[in-house]
Structure formats: C-alpha cells, structure tokens
Amino acid sequence: MTSAQITGPILSVRDVHLWRGASHVLRGLSFEASAGEVWVLEGANGSGKTSLLRVIAGLLWPEEGSVQWHGDALRAPEDATAVSVSYLAHDAALHDDLTPLENVRDATQLQRVCATEEAQTILERVGVQIADRATRTLSAGQRRRVALARVLLSHASVWLLDEPWTHLDAAGVKLFQELITDKVNKGGLVILSAHHEVGLPSRSLRRLALS
Amino acid sequence: MANFTWFYRLASPPTSYAAAGRLWLWFAVPAVLLIAVGLYGGLVSAPADYQQGDAFRIIYVHAPSAWLSLLGYSVLGVSAGIGLIWRMKLAHALAAAVAPIGASFTFLCLVTGSLWGRPMWGAYWAWDARLTSELILLFMYLGYLALRSSFDDVSRADRASAVLALVGLVNVPIIHFSVNWWNSLHQGSTVLRVGGPAMPASMLVPLLESFLGFTLLFAALSCVRLRAEILMRERRPTWLQDGLTVSASHE
Amino acid sequence: MRIALRPWPHVFVMVYQRECRLALRRWSQLAQPVVFFIMVTTLFPLALSPEPSLLRSIAPGVVWVAALLASLLALETLFRADWDNGTLEQWALSGQPLAILLLGKVSAHWCLTGVPLVLSAPVVAYALGMPWTALGVLMGSLALGTAALSLLGAVGAALSLGTRRGSVLLSLMMLPLAMPVLIFGARATDLAMSQDAPDAGLWLLAALLIAALSLVPVALAAAVRISFE
Numbered sequence: 001m002t003s004a005q006i007t008g009p010i011l012s013v014r015d016v017h018l019w020r021g022a023s024h025v026l027r028g029l030s031f032e033a034s035a036g037e038v039w040v041l042e043g044a045n046g047s048g049k050t051s052l053l054r055v056i057a058g059l060l061w062p063e064e065g066s067v068q069w070h071g072d073a074l075r076a077p078e079d080a081t082a083v084s085v086s087y088l089a090h091d092a093a094l095h096d097d098l099t100p101l102e103n104v105r106d107a108t109q110l111q112r113v114c115a116t117e118e119a120q121t122i123l124e125r126v127g128v129q130i131a132d133r134a135t136r137t138l139s140a141g142q143r144r145r146v147a148l149a150r151v152l153l154s155h156a157s158v159w160l161l162d163e164p165w166t167h168l169d170a171a172g173v174k175l176f177q178e179l180i181t182d183k184v185n186k187g188g189l190v191i192l193s194a195h196h197e198v199g200l201p202s203r204s205l206r207r208l209a210l211s
Numbered sequence: 212m213a214n215f216t217w218f219y220r221l222a223s224p225p226t227s228y229a230a231a232g233r234l235w236l237w238f239a240v241p242a243v244l245l246i247a248v249g250l251y252g253g254l255v256s257a258p259a260d261y262q263q264g265d266a267f268r269i270i271y272v273h274a275p276s277a278w279l280s281l282l283g284y285s286v287l288g289v290s291a292g293i294g295l296i297w298r299m300k301l302a303h304a305l306a307a308a309v310a311p312i313g314a315s316f317t318f319l320c321l322v323t324g325s326l327w328g329r330p331m332w333g334a335y336w337a338w339d340a341r342l343t344s345e346l347i348l349l350f351m352y353l354g355y356l357a358l359r360s361s362f363d364d365v366s367r368a369d370r371a372s373a374v375l376a377l378v379g380l381v382n383v384p385i386i387h388f389s390v391n392w393w394n395s396l397h398q399g400s401t402v403l404r405v406g407g408p409a410m411p412a413s414m415l416v417p418l419l420e421s422f423l424g425f426t427l428l429f430a431a432l433s434c435v436r437l438r439a440e441i442l443m444r445e446r447r448p449t450w451l452q453d454g455l456t457v458s459a460s461h462e
Numbered sequence: 463m464r465i466a467l468r469p470w471p472h473v474f475v476m477v478y479q480r481e482c483r484l485a486l487r488r489w490s491q492l493a494q495p496v497v498f499f500i501m502v503t504t505l506f507p508l509a510l511s512p513e514p515s516l517l518r519s520i521a522p523g524v525v526w527v528a529a530l531l532a533s534l535l536a537l538e539t540l541f542r543a544d545w546d547n548g549t550l551e552q553w554a555l556s557g558q559p560l561a562i563l564l565l566g567k568v569s570a571h572w573c574l575t576g577v578p579l580v581l582s583a584p585v586v587a588y589a590l591g592m593p594w595t596a597l598g599v600l601m602g603s604l605a606l607g608t609a610a611l612s613l614l615g616a617v618g619a620a621l622s623l624g625t626r627r628g629s630v631l632l633s634l635m636m637l638p639l640a641m642p643v644l645i646f647g648a649r650a651t652d653l654a655m656s657q658d659a660p661d662a663g664l665w666l667l668a669a670l671l672i673a674a675l676s677l678v679p680v681a682l683a684a685a686v687r688i689s690f691e
C-alpha cells in the first residue's frame with residue numbers, strides 16, 4: 001500500500017529461459033516493472049503467458065536467468081511475499097465444499113486476521129450476493145468474482161492476474177478494469193495476461209508480447 | 212546462482228557425455244578381468260567349505276551383489292539429493308541411470324541367496340533377516356521406478372522421485388534394524404555369514420577380487436546408462452549432431 | 463514492505479479447523495476407512511477358519527495389516543482437491559511455512575480417520591478373540607502407528623500429485639517404507655497378548671513417530687512445490 005515510496009523497479013526479470021518438456025517457451029525474456037504500472041502479457045495460446053506469471057510468482061523455476069523483487073533474487077515461492085504479491089491463477093483456488101465467504105476468509109486468514117464483515121463487504125463490492133452457499137453452485141463468472149475478492153482482501157501491492165476476464169460478463173470485465181485502474185493509481189503494480197485489455201489506463205500501460 | 216556457473220559447466224551434457232564415454236572402458240576392462248580371476252579363484256581354486264561344501268561358492272556372486280544393492284541405493288539417494296538441492300540435471304540423470312542397475316543387483320542377490328538356501332535350509336526361501344531386508348530393498352527400488360515412470364515430464368519425474376529416494380535412504384537403516392529385530396524374536400534361520408577373519412586366504416582373496424570386479428562393473432554400467440540418459444534428456448542436440456558429423460567425417 | 467504475517471501456530475490451527483469443517487461436510491466419507499478396516503479383518507476368519515486359537519494367534523498381524531492398508535488408502539486423495547483447485551499454490555505463496563500448513567492438514571486427517579480406527583480396534587480385537595489385557599497396548603500402538611503412517615503416506619500422496627492416476631502407486635511407493643511400523647506395532651501387540659513386556663515395540667514406534675514428525679513436513683513441502691512445476 002505504500003509502494004509509492006519505493007523508487008526504481010519493483011520487479012526485474014532478467015534473461016529468463018524456460019522449457020516445458022521439449023519446447024523452449026521463454027527465450028531470454030527481460031523486463032522491469034515499477035509501481036503504478038499495468039503490464040499486459042500478450043501472446044497466442046501456448047506462448048508462455050501463464051508460465052511467465054508462474055515464474056514471476058515463484059511457482060516455476062527458470063532454468064536460466066533470474067527474477068528479482070527490489071533487487072533480491074527469488075529463491076523460494078514465499079519470497080515473493082516480501083513485496084506482498086497476490087496471484088490469481090486460471091483456477092480460482094476455491095474449494096467446492098466451502099462457501100465463498102469461507103473461501104476468501106480462509107485465504108486471507110493465512111496472512112492476517114480477517115473479520116467476517118470485512119470479507120462480506122468485499123464480496124458485495126465484487127457483486128457476489130450469495131456468500132453462504134457452497135461454492136459448487138456458483139457459475140464460472142461468479143467464481144471469478146469471488147477470486148477477485150480474495151485478491152482485494154490480500155492488501156498486496158502487486159497483483160499477478162492470469163486471464164482475469166475469462167468467464168466474466170461485460171459488467172464483470174468493467175468491474176475488474178475499474179479495480180485495476182484504481183490499484184495502479186494508488187501506486188500498485190498489476191501484471192496480467194489477456195487477449196484484450198480495453199479500458200486500462202493507457203498512461204501506465206506496458207505491453208509485453210510473447211511469441 | 213551465479214556462483215555455481217562453473218559447476219553447471221562441468222556438468223554440461225557434452226562434457227559429461229564425453230567423460231562417461233571415456234570412463235566406461237576404464238572401468239569395464241579391469242572389471243571383466245577381476246571378475247574372471249575372482250570367479251575362477253572362488254569357483255575352481257578355493258577349497259570347499261568344511262560345513263557347506265561347494266554350496267558356499269555362491270557367495271562370490273551373492274555377497275558382491277548384496278553390497279552393490281546397497282551401494283546402488285546410496286548413490287541413488289545421494290545423487291537425488293544433489294540434484295534436488297543444487298538443481299543439477301546431471302545428478303538426476305545419474306540417479307535415473309543407477310536405479311535399474313541397483314534393482315538388478317538386488318534381484319541377483321535374492322536369486323543367489325535363494326539358490327544357496329536350497330541346500331542349506333532345504334527350501335528356496337526362508338525368512339532370513341538379510342534376505343528379507345534385500346526383498347524390502349527391491350520393493351523400494353520398484354516403488355522408485357514406479358513413481359518415476361508415472362510422470363510424463365522428465366524434470367518433474369526427476370525431482371519427485373528424488374524426494375522419494377531421500378525418504379527411502381533415511382529409511383534403509385531403520386528397515387534394516389526393524390527386520391533384524393523382527394528376526395531375532397522368532398526362531399532365526401541360520402544367517403549367511405560372509406567373510407570374517409575365519410576365512411582362509413585362498414577363499415578370501417578371490418572374494419575381494421570379485422567384490423572389486425563387480426563394483427567396477429557397476430561403475431561401467433552406470434557410465435553406459437548415464438550416457439543414454441544424457442542423450443534422452445538433451446533438448447538442444449546441436450553439440451550431438453556436430454559430434455556425430457565429426458566422427459562420421461573421420462571414418 | 464513485508465506484511466506482518468500471522469504467527470504460524472495460529473495458521474496451523476486455522477488449517478486444522480478448515481480441514482475438520484470440510485471433512486464434516488462430507489461426513490459419510492469419514493466412516494469409510496473404519497468400515498474398510500473392519501471389513502478386511504472379517505476376511506481372515508472367512509478365508510481361514512473361525513477356530514478361536516488360530517484367530518488369536520494371527521490377530522495382531524491381521525489387525526495391523528488392515529490398519530496399514532486402511533491408513534494408506536485413506537490418504538490417496540488427501541491433497542487432490544486442494545491441488546486441483548489451486549489452494550495449495552496459494553498456501554505456498556502465502557509467506558507462511560508450507561511445511562506447517564501441510565502438517566496441519568495431515569494432523570486433521572489423522573484425527574478424523576486414524577482416531578476412529580483406533581477407537582474401533584476393541585471391536586475387532588474382541589471378534590478375533592484377543593484378551594482384554596492386550597487392548598491397551600493394541601490401541602496405544604495403533605495410535606502411534608497410524609499417526610506415523612499418516613505422515614509417511616502423506617509424502618506419497620504429495621509425490622503422486624500430477625501423475626497419471628494409478629491407484630496402486632501410493633501403496634507401491636509407501637508399503638516398503640511402512641514396514642518398520644508394521645513390524646514394531648504387530649510385535650508389541652503380540653508380546654502384550656502373550657503377557658510379555660511390549661515396551662520395546664512401543665518405544666520404537668514412538669521414536670519412528672518423532673522421526674517422521676521432524677522429517678516429513680520438510681519432505682511434504684518439497685513434494686508439493688515440485689508438483690507445481
């Protein structure tokens with residue numbers, strides 16, 4: 001939340017190489033991302049967008065090159081939280097047998113105490129009214145919104161979002177875009193993979209094409 | 212990470228492939244000679260045992276394979292650990308190369324043990340502590356190979372099976388102890404005694420020769436299999452193609 | 463910039479409670495390992511003979527083999543749901559020690575499957591004609607043994623994440639490693655039945671459990687991390 005104080009790049013990715021099986025997915029990729037920026041990773045299916053996000057998050061180990069947060073090399077996944085990163089994967093990390101409220105609260109409680117009311121408020125803000133039914137009964141779009149609530153509750157200064165708009169209706173996409181814009185204006189860093197990114201603040205928009 | 216670049220270079224596929232290619236002959240030739248001498252000494256020259264007669268001669272194969280079954284698992288566990296900690300692919304390749312060899316020697320140890328058991332116990336199998344430990348060791352090798360083969364992706368297979376190998380390595384002494392404890396509480400069968408100061412030199416020297424010979428054979432087989440593993444894992448085989456064209460042009 | 467993280471004992475308790483909540487929502491599945499345990503022990507009188515002296519002599523082995531299989535089979539799906547939906551990834555990224563979170567999950571699993579198994583042991587013991595005097599040792603050794611088996615089996619369950627789903631893989635990997643538990647547990651029970659001192663077996667089981675408690679969480683965390691790649 002105070003990431004505006006930090007000068008210089010928050011994240012630097014240097015010459016990252018990654019293979020998935022026999023295919024060379026990331027070939028010497030480098031970029032630096034600073035507070036107040038939105039990075040959009042573009043590329044066809046299979047171009048390594050998800051892999052790159054996972055490398056940045058620390059879930060995948062690059063075979064060559066390095067990922068540094070504030071100049072500190074990433075060693076283990078939990079190191080990414082030194083700058084408080086929230087990662088939204090393809091799968092929303094929601095357990096089917098728990099309610100949306102329980103899901104987002106449990107996830108947040110791993111890091112800080114989170115009152116039910118707080119989680120409830122955020123869920124309402126992302127437009128999830130039925131917080132006390134099993135997540136199993138939710139539509140794919142509603143799950144995506146619950147996952148967004150988790151990201152919001154994390155208070156992380158960096159968001160890593162993998163295809164955030166999938167399954168969302170127009171209103172949901174708009175909501176996401178507003179929240180991302182808001183995050184960036186407050187000095188956060190958002191890195192997302194997307195096929196289209198209409199409505200993101202062009203001033204702070206950076207693109208990275210993967211092939 | 213940067214400090215380890217020399218380490219990675221040393222372990223680079225072309226270097227290690229070439230090294231294993233040179234080494235294996237250095238192991239194989241003395242291995243064959245020593246095994247031949249040791250087995251001749253053990254099976255022909257050495258006198259028959261006064262209690263066991265000629266049946267004891269199986270130890271010239273049995274004892275080295277028992278040793279190599281354990282050495283194999285140790286090499287497996289240690290190289291798996293190195294691969295896991297330093298993310299060194301060569302170590303994983305070595306683990307993958309050694310596992311089937313170790314499993315084969317374990318199997319050989321069980322077969323020779325049961326052949327020896329027929330004249331001694333009157334049955335091909337008795338629940339002797341050593342043989343039971345070997346059997347469990349064989350199961351451990353099989354579990355390791357089963358896990359390795361159930362991944363599609365080589366690097367994940369390497370790392371997951373490395374964890375299993377390490378857990379197994381910690382467990383080897385525990386299993387050995389528990390089986391001995393179990394055995395001591397029942398009417399233990401005669402335990403196959405190997406070596407010992409009572410053995411005359413005419414028996415002992417061939418045994419040492421065959422120990423050394425089989426160990427070198429193990430090393431030679433490991434080198435050959437390691438080369439195959441390196442080839443299978445190589446994603447950028449340009450050095451390989453270069454090497455092949457060079458050797459083709461020489462001929 | 464690091465968030466002041468909650469202390470790990472809180473998070474351990476939180477994970478433990480989450481697992482219990484989840485398990486109670488599927489309470490019918492909770493009974494499965496116990497039912498399996500009782501069924502397997504029923505097989506032996508049917509397959510051999512209901513002769514009391516025979517049953518008595520094989521009772522420790524039968525109970526322990528059944529408990530071993532029930533523990534391992536119950537672990538098969540321990541991490542599957544949380545792995546599939548990405549919860550384990552979030553745990554790994556939470557900044558909390560992953561080993562502690564996973565240990566919380568395994569502890570809850572043992573309380574929900576291992577403890578009922580221990581509690582149902584008197585029924586099985588009675589059916590097999592075990593003397594009442596051996597019951598304490600049987601239950602004590604089962605409590606120690608199933609805890610060690612849960613820990614050990616959890617490593618297998620974590621390692622088999624992302625494999626082509628072969629159902630025997632977990633048992634194939636873990637049965638050889640579980641043999642010391644079986645040996646110590648069955649032997650302690652056997653000695654107790656014949657009025658001998660079972661201390662050695664119980665102490666050895668306790669030692670195994672302590673070793674597993676100290677080493678398994680590290681292996682678990684490593685195995686789960688590998689499964690993300």
